[in-house]
Amino acid sequence: MTLSVENNNWYYSPEHGELCRVIETQTLWGETVCRVWLPGKDAVVQLPATRLRPPHEAGVATVDGIAYLAAAARVADALTQDVLLAPIESSVIPLPHQIRALSRAISNDRVRYLLADEVGLGKTIEAGLIMRELKLRGLVRRTLVIAPKGLVTQWVAEMRAHFNEHFQLVLPDDIKTLSRISAVASPESRVSGQEDSQPVTRNSWTLFPQVVVPMDSVKPLDKRRGWSREQVAEYNRERFEDLISAGWDLVIVDEAHRLGGSTDQVARYKLGQGLAEAAPYLLLLSATPHQGKTDAFHRLISLVDAKAFPDVSSVTKERVQPYVIRTEKRRAIDAEGKPLFNPRRTELAPVSWKERHWDQRLLYEAVTEYVREGYNQAIAEKRSYIGFLMILMQRLVVSSTRAIRTTLERRLEALEAPQEQLTLFPMVSEEDWADLDGQEQMDTLLKTRLKALKNERAEVKLLLEAAKRCESQGPDAKAEALLDWIYRLQAEEGDPDLKVLVFTEFVPTQEMLMRFLTERGITVVCLNGSMDLEERKRVQDAFAKDVRILISTDAGGEGLNLQFCHVVINYDIPWNPMRLEQRIGRVDRIGQTHTVRAINFVFEDSVEHRVREVLEEKLAVIFEEFGIDKTGDVLDSAQAGRMFDEMYVEAILNPEKVEESVESVVARLQEQAREARTTASVLGATEDLEPGEAQRLLAHPLPHWVERMTVSYLQAHGGKAERKNGAWDLTWPNGERLTNVVFTSKEAEEKPLSRHLTLEDPKVRGLAMRLPPFTPGQPVPVITLPGLAPEIMGFWSLWQISVTSHESRVASRPDGLVTLDPGPETRRRRIMPLFLADDGRVFAPTARHIWDQLLTTPPTILWHLDIETSHQAFDQLRGAAERQGKTIYDELVQAHRERLAREREKGEYAFAARRRAIERIGLPQVRNHRLSLLEQEEERFREQLERRAQILPEMAPLALVRVEGGVHG
Known part of the structure; x- marks a missing residue:
């Protein structure tokens, strides 16, 4: 018998093993061909009408099929209800403020925020949680992290440790190497065998899906001394243009206030503009985003949303707050509601010069006099770079005899070189110079072989002789004081193995102290800015285990998390107190259980x-x-x-x-x-935090729902799922096998060699996102569940309620240009359980209870209703679903309208700001022309908003069963 096929109706395709919906039919020369949609594959294919069958021929429901639908719909519902996936699926246990940050970030479709928690509150973890959440939802695959060079290794380490996410660290020297790897011979040259064919270059930044790169290695250049325009252009293409065009989904910028720049022409701000356009999702991290400068803050916040902040006057509390996620330290609490940070003890420790240190004191005074005269001369001659050198000389002599001696040797070597080898100070911006620690500033100055001051060579020789004399006479006064303090602190803290973090500005001082302490039987490791990721990790691991003293420079200490240590000795004190605060912050972090002690050394008198x-x-x-x-x-x-x-x-x-x-x-x-x-x-004030949210999230059954969904699907659709040694061996219907699979982060930790399967896997996520519909004509199964009361009799069903609108993508433009590009249809949906009792009443709690039972207990299928009775039941349920679903539909419509209202308000504000700017133009012809263009653009914007306001409702049945109590005779 020939089947009569009609558009929009459901049929069964034996060829594909699933129900499909006919979109269009066409009869030509006696053959009817149908375009059909396969929901399981989310694909449209063409089929002859003769290959389609009535829905009931798809077969009757099975226990595994019902379990799959119940679990998959619950997972899909969790995703629509803003359940946070990342804390459930990761090994990190988030704190209340981190949960709040994640919740706020994910509550908006446009995940573009400034994460502005005060220092030490774990913004890296917050960013990692948001990244994981977006990955688990299938929204992010490629992520770029931009950070100051001292923090890049920390990012790689923390993403690996807390989230098992692997990022490729790309340092400045690696960029050329990557470019060479990316250059491959063209297909034509391989075919023809021509060796001199031009290579085809692939964008090297696409080689890795997740990359961490230092901020200053990718900012664009305007010019560089000794370079041609072509060299500058090539440099910018490799490092900046290729980077921002590499197809990132998420960009994260740490210490993002550095992007604000002193003007909109600064290289870092241009980098920020490029990064803001490079990805739909953007996270800017900064504990100090404002710094008291509204213009710089405007440049920073406009990177998040240029349309919302078209000019400085738009930086108001009301407009900024939706884009800023901030927690103050004083409000931060742990999971039990207790304050997150303990008070700290800081004390100044004057170091006295004893009689045996007399020459050291004379050396200090001589260098101070040299600095005084040299600085005055440098200022008089307008040679600021020599002034920098003098400042550093003063800090060096306070640090150690070894530090001043090695620097004097290097300076003398430069002064004795031929005059033509002496050079000018390199072009280093004020911002770049301020980011360098003392050692890096000294290396920069001495490498440039600065021209001499008057009589400087003779003075440096005398000072060098004095420094050598001091070194030959024994240890520095401060080194002896350090040893005394270590023993004193051990006694006061009652810990003979007390760990102490010692900070110095200079590597020679670090080397001297390491030898001094090691010779006295104290174990020591060192960290400085020249060490790579593996060296830093080895040092930190050694300090965490048996080593008692870690000596670090400021550059070496960037990114350290040393909560297991609570004593910091600042062997020499940086002049800016914030650097001192950052040093102490290495141990005064989340997880610190002791009162932090900071001892600051300084020479007496x-x-x-x-x-x-x-x-x-x-x-x-x-x-x-x-x-x-x-x-x-x-x-x-x-x-x-x-x-x-x-x-x-x-x-x-x-x-x-x-x-x-x-x-x-x-x-x-x-x-x-x-x-x-x-x-x-x-930036706004911090709201009160909820301590119990983390525990509730960690106990969430989502991983078990994903497990039941996956296993039941395979067993219902021709695959296999076998439990072996506490893990699963899975075989998909297409034959693909996965072995040793687990579904919870706890199991993954207990079984390090297992594969942790989550919603990040496209196949698993597809099981929840592409739910097969129930179609009229399918036989309805009659089931019983042991957890139900015998008197529960009626029909249980699941319905997907959605609103669909024709969305538009907002173009991200640094100039605030308001453009709405036509985008794909966007659907917002909710899943509604419905129980219709035999007496015609609807019971919402019963509907939810049956759903809960189906997630844990296999039903028993008693029989299937005949086709006619199934049709009647469906029609009756559809009417009840329309009535019950109206409230959910209204909520979805309201949420859509609120989103459109926010877009309209932002757009109108941006247009008004641009109109004011145009009206200030003096030439009438130019002014009127630009106003005309603006009016046309505004009209298009309003038309697109009107189009987006038109939404279509949809209600689709997903499951339908008859329930006959918990006991059946």
Whole structure:
């Protein structure tokens, strides 16, 4: 018998083994051909009508088929209800503020945020959770992380440790290598055998799906001394243009306030603009995003959404808050609701020069005099780079005899070289210079072989002889003080194996201390900025295990998480107090269980001691008024770094005016802190946190639903699922096999060699996202469940309710240009369980209870209703579903309208700002032409919004069974 095929009806395709929907039919020369949609494959194919069968020939429902549908629909429903997947599927146990950050980020379709938690609250973990969430939802595959060079290794390590995510670290020297790897011979040359054919170059940034790269190695250049325009263009293509065009789904920028720049022409801001356009999802991380400068903050926040922030006047609390996720340290709590951070103890430890250290004191005074004269001469001759060198000489002599001696040797070598080999100071921006630690600044200066000051060679020779004499006389006074303090702290803390983190600015001091302590039987490891990822990991592992002392430079210490240590000794003190705070922050982190102790060394009766005494007293007043974390917005800036440098230089040049120079700087800091407090209020206050959310998430049954969905699907559709040694061996219907599979993060930790299968896997996610529909004409199974009361009699069903609109993608333009490109249809959906009792009443709690039971207990199929009775039941249920589903539909419509209203408000604000800017143009012809173009653009924008406002409702049946109580005779 020939089947009569009609459009929009459902049929069974034996060829594909699933139900399909006819979209279109065409009869030509006696043959009817159908275009049909296969929901299981989400594909449209052509089939002759003769190959289609009525729905009932698809076969009757099975126990595994019902279990699959119930579990798959529950997984799909969880995804629509904003259940957070990342904490459930990862090994990290998030804290309340991290859960809140993830929840807020995922609540919006446009995941573009500034993560602005105060220092030490784990923004890296928050970003990792958001990345995992987007990956598990199938929204992200390619991720780019941009970070300062001192933090890139930490990113690679933390993503691997906490999320089992592997990122490729690409350092500056690697970029050329990657370009060579990407260049392959063209197909034509391989065919013809021509060796001189031009290679076809592939974008090297596409070689890896997940990349971490230092910020300053990929920012664009305008020019470089000694380079042609072609060389600059090639450099920018390899490092910047190719990077931003490599098809990223998510871009994460750490220390993102550096992208704000001092103007919109700064290279880092241009990098930020490129990155903002490079991916639909963007996370900017910064503990100090505002720094009291509204124009720089406007440049930063406009990277998140250029349309929402077209000009500086748009930076208001109301407009900024939806884009900022921020937690203050004082409000942060652990999972039990207790404060996350303990108080800390900081003390200044003056080091005295004993009689045996007399030559060291003379050396300090001689170098200070050399610095005083050299600095004055450098300023008089407008040679600022020599001024930098003098400042560093002062910090070196305070650090150690070894540090000043090795630097004097290098300086003398430069001064004795032929004059033509001496060069000018390299082009280093103020921002780049401020990011370097003392050792890196010294290396930069000495490599450039700076021209000499008057009589400098003779003075350096005398100082070098004095330094060598001091070294030959025995250990430095500070080295002996360090040893005394280590023993003292062991006694005070009651721990003979006490771990101590020692910070110094300079590598020669680090080397001297390592030898000094090792010779006295104390185990030591060192970290500095020259070490690669593997070296750093070995050092950190050794310190975590048996080694007692870690000596680190500032560059070496970037990115360290050393919660197992709680004592920091600052062997030499950086001039900017924020650097000191960052050092202590290496141990004062989440997970620290002790009171942190910080000991700051300073020479007694030195200029530095007098400055520090006055400064600490004055800073305490500021910290009391604003808090160290709030003051960090001001201190963590290049401007503050300059102020402290100037203050110390002033104290060295005029020792009698120490208090006056400190007072002046502190007054400026107070003024800036007050201004920053006012302007940074746009970031908003932290809400109260919920301590129990993490435990509730970790207990969520989603992984078990995914397991039941996958196993039941395979058993119902011709695959296999075999349980072996606490894991699964799975065979998909197409023959693909996966062995030793587990579904929960706990099982994955217990079985390191297993494969952890999650919704990130496209096949598994497809089981939930492409749910096969129930079609009228299929026989309805009659089931019983042991967990149900005998009197429960009626029909249970699942319905997918959705609204579909023709969406448009908002183009991301740094100039705020409002464009809405036509995009694909977007569907927002919810899954509704429905139970219709035999007496005609609808019971929502019963419907949910039956669904819960089906997720854990296999039903018993008693028989199947005949086709006519099944049809009648479907029609009756559809009417009930329409009535019950109206509330859900209204909620979906309201959410869609609210989203459109936000888009409309942003667009109209951006158009108004651009209109004001155009109206300031002096030439009438230009002004009128641009206003005309703007009006046309605004009209198109409104038309597209109107089109998006038109939505289509849809209600699709997913499952239908008759339930006859928990006991059946």
